[in-house]
Amino acid sequence: MPLVNKVKFFREELELSQTDLGKIIKVSRQTISSIERGDYHPSIVLALKLAQLFNTTVEEVFIYEEE
Amino acid sequence: MKKNKNKILSILMFVCCSIIGGIIGFMGALGSLPSISDFNSIFVYVPVIIAFICILITVYCLAIRIYASKKIKKENYNDDENSAFDKLETKLSFCMILSALISPLTFTSLGIMILYQNHYSTVIFSTISTASCCFITIYNDAKIIKLVGKVQPDKNHALLDITYQKKLLDSMDELEKKIMGEASASVISLMPIIFVPLLLVGILFSFRPEYYLGISIIWMTMLLLYFYHLHKCDKKYNKK
Known part of the structure; x- marks a missing residue:
């Protein structure tokens, strides 16, 4: 997949568990886990929510790499 | 492009349903197939x-369900990674699917016993097993939903x-x-694959086509509802 993300990195920086992060942005732990593994690409709203929580930009969290 | 594809798919599905329904109706009208009574010994x-x-x-x-509720209660109803709930969630969902199968299966068994056996003891046995199995599975389903509601309070609904x-x-x-949408679409698209071989097996073993009428009605209703909701959602998201 050309889309890689740093969700796990930012989450660990904030010392949050997947459950805690899920509770904050109102999604399930499984969704966070799927995003971190790269199995699921979140919607724009969810990506913005994550970026806002990590106090950064969407481009910093999600990186599109040309194949 | 996507809309056109959906339209073509819908028309194709309707044509397939009409052909299969037509074949069933035609064979039923002809009444040329042998009766199911040839298979009485099976019953x-x-x-x-x-x-x-x-x-x-x-x-x-x-x-x-009892095992899962004990394990999950022990871990204070959390759904963290590698928790009891995380490990047992699939099994609990599978139990609910199995429970959904109980009513049609037990009622089929009861119906066949009443129609073809007429023995007092077997009918009584089947009636008791049907009633108890249905009651226990509904009770079990309600308990599973309650358990999931305790772990994930936003999913706390009544069965x-x-x-x-x-x-x-x-x-x-x-x-x-x-995930839910993909699963529903997969199930709907699997229906012809399940139904057509069933029909062919029925013809091969000389079952009367009327026995497939129930399945055809369920299938058609399911498809109609599916397309109705697809259309409704499509309208909802393509408001001008």
């Missing part, structure tokens, strides 16, 4: 086997609420909705 042992399978499924579901599925869907996040 002696098949309903008893079905009844026993249902009892085993009920006991399995009950055991899984007997007729808007349960809608409320459940509303409470899901985007990935869960995507």
